[in-house]
Amino acid sequence: MTEVVATGRPRSTGILAGLGVTRALALGFVLVCLAVAVAVPFLPLGEPNRQHLGDTLASYSAEHLLGTDQLGRDLLARLLWGTRTSLFAALTAIAVATAVGLPFGMLAGYRRGWVEAATGRVADVILTVPALVLLLTVHAALRSGITGQMVTLGVVFAPRIYRVVRTETVKVATLPYLMAGRMSGCSHTRILLRYLLPGIRAQSLVQVSYLLGLSLLIEAGISFLGVGVESPNASLGTMLSGAAAMLASAPRVVLIPAAVLSLLILSLNVIGDIESKGERRG
Amino acid sequence: MAELLVEVESVTKTYRLGGRLARKPPTVAVGGVSVAIAAGESVGVVGESGSGKSTLAGIICGLVRPDSGSVRVAGREVYARRGLDRTIWRTVQMVFQDPYTSLNPAMTVAEIVAEPSRLWHGMDRREADRRALELLDRVGLSAGAAQSRPDSLSGGQRQRASIARALAVSPSLVVLDESVSALDVSVQAQILQLLLDLRRENDLAYMLISHDISVIRLVCDRILVMNGGEVVEELLSAGLTEEAARHPYTRRLLSAVPTMAVDRQG
Numbered sequence: 001m002t003e004v005v006a007t008g009r010p011r012s013t014g015i016l017a018g019l020g021v022t023r024a025l026a027l028g029f030v031l032v033c034l035a036v037a038v039a040v041p042f043l044p045l046g047e048p049n050r051q052h053l054g055d056t057l058a059s060y061s062a063e064h065l066l067g068t069d070q071l072g073r074d075l076l077a078r079l080l081w082g083t084r085t086s087l088f089a090a091l092t093a094i095a096v097a098t099a100v101g102l103p104f105g106m107l108a109g110y111r112r113g114w115v116e117a118a119t120g121r122v123a124d125v126i127l128t129v130p131a132l133v134l135l136l137t138v139h140a141a142l143r144s145g146i147t148g149q150m151v152t153l154g155v156v157f158a159p160r161i162y163r164v165v166r167t168e169t170v171k172v173a174t175l176p177y178l179m180a181g182r183m184s185g186c187s188h189t190r191i192l193l194r195y196l197l198p199g200i201r202a203q204s205l206v207q208v209s210y211l212l213g214l215s216l217l218i219e220a221g222i223s224f225l226g227v228g229v230e231s232p233n234a235s236l237g238t239m240l241s242g243a244a245a246m247l248a249s250a251p252r253v254v255l256i257p258a259a260v261l262s263l264l265i266l267s268l269n270v271i272g273d274i275e276s277k278g279e280r281r282g
Numbered sequence: 283m284a285e286l287l288v289e290v291e292s293v294t295k296t297y298r299l300g301g302r303l304a305r306k307p308p309t310v311a312v313g314g315v316s317v318a319i320a321a322g323e324s325v326g327v328v329g330e331s332g333s334g335k336s337t338l339a340g341i342i343c344g345l346v347r348p349d350s351g352s353v354r355v356a357g358r359e360v361y362a363r364r365g366l367d368r369t370i371w372r373t374v375q376m377v378f379q380d381p382y383t384s385l386n387p388a389m390t391v392a393e394i395v396a397e398p399s400r401l402w403h404g405m406d407r408r409e410a411d412r413r414a415l416e417l418l419d420r421v422g423l424s425a426g427a428a429q430s431r432p433d434s435l436s437g438g439q440r441q442r443a444s445i446a447r448a449l450a451v452s453p454s455l456v457v458l459d460e461s462v463s464a465l466d467v468s469v470q471a472q473i474l475q476l477l478l479d480l481r482r483e484n485d486l487a488y489m490l491i492s493h494d495i496s497v498i499r500l501v502c503d504r505i506l507v508m509n510g511g512e513v514v515e516e517l518l519s520a521g522l523t524e525e526a527a528r529h530p531y532t533r534r535l536l537s538a539v540p541t542m543a544v545d546r547q548g
Contacts, residue, residue, distance in 0.1 A: 176378040177386045179345055183371045184394075184447060185401030198388030 096154025101161030109169025293351030326498030329508035
């Protein structure tokens with residue numbers, strides 16, 4: 001019977017297999033935002049911080065495609081530069097979290113014993129620290145700017161990646177193909193990289209994608225509070241804080257960056273869904 | 283007597299279910315078993331689930347450290363130090379029970395089979411690839427199947443790939459832990475025939491573990507019957523009948539084999 005089931009199973013053709021319209025849109029939107037974030041310095045945009053005080057809250061025009069904000073700055077330029085700043089900030093946090101959480105999580109799940117006990121306790125301790133309070137403290141103590149804040153956030157997020165990676169590693173580590181690999185002559189390092197890492201990739205990407213959305217939200221939050229990206233530089237967070245008072249008079253100035261931020265976070269969560277579906281199918 | 287490949291002396295392995303503090307008595311998986319396997323010999327281990335056959339296989343393959351007793355493979359103590367003597371895997375290889383979890387899903391079949399040649403025998407990539415294709419061809423897998431990943435293969439094909447992977451090391455002993463049990467009866471027969479052919483060609487020793495005595499009878503010269511973590515009887519496969527077995531458990535096993543009474547008259 002097994003035979004029949006096995007041959008009848010459709011071949012998975014990567015991440016795009018069975019991708020619905022919603023998910024295709026989500027992936028597309030994130031990719032476009034990433035492309036814009038990278039390309040922004042090369043685009044023919046106005047200076048995002050130059051003020052035209054005689055031309056504040058101007059509506060859509062050929063000169064300012066999205067109009068201007070309360071200080072007469074070009075909204076399109078600020079939106080694109082802000083998306084770049086926010087995305088790069090969030091990616092910094094995720095890079096730090098992954099660089100710390102992934103190797104320790106894999107080691108803990110693979111070796112178990114004291115390695116797991118020691119790293120697990122450290123992770124538990126970090127998890128008890130409220131992110132926002134820590135970020136405010138770091139800002140007050142070090143004034144290290146958005147990069148420092150995002151590295152701090154990465155450290156706070158590392159245990160979350162660590163935990164997912166460890167759990168997945170424990171699951172995969174009991175499968176016989178690892179034993180077969182050891183018998184084929186693989187060193188522990190080779191087992192970790194060629195056998196375990198592909199096995200835990202899908203679930204880890206779900207967590208990374210979710211945390212990326214959360215990092216964007218936190219960047220916006222702390223920049224709104226003035227302890228993240230510093231004015232006048234644009235980020236999705238500072239654009240919201242500067243324009244919050246304009247919600248009644250010129251809602252466009254608030255709603256456009258808010259929409260981009262919400263869509264990005266939503267899209268990242270939808271992409272996380274794709275990844276976990278792929279895992280279940282595989 | 284031929285040179286001894288594997289010498290297992292009174293090994294014991296107990297498992298404590300539910301951690302060290304549990305009040306349940308520890309389960310004895312293998313209790314004081316001694317086995318010797320000579321080069322080129324084919325030994326079958328039969329017994330019902332929980333009789334300790336898979337644990338014994340794990341102990342011989344260097345995968346399960348016994349609580350006591352000694353295991354020597356090709357004259358070397360396997361569990362001498364705190365670590366494990368990895369070089370025993372040049373001599374002993376294993377084909378696992380479940381064809382769906384015993385091949386790395388992230389590698390192609392050819393890569394999986396080429397790995398031992400590169401890592402144990404120091405071949406370069408091209409040489410190892412060529413040898414992998416030869417081995418896969420020998421076990422009946424096409425070049426097309428070789429370039430695909432395990433998830434697009436059937437159970438029988440995967441088990442053939444697992445056998446090719448084990449053979450790539452050029453071992454002296456292959457331990458087959460219920461390796462055909464998960465397969466269709468017709469595929470089972472093909473794989474068993476393959477095992478018989480490979481043994482003749484490569485001067486291999488087998489340790490075949492199964493709960494199915496008819497499978498073992500086909501491939502093995504000698505049969506160990508396990509029950510409750512102990513070897514209760516040792517038999518020669520040739521001319522095995524219910525009457526030849528002394529232990530009541532073996533008799534029950536033999537009488538449970540369905541025999542086909544074909545009436546050729548009508």
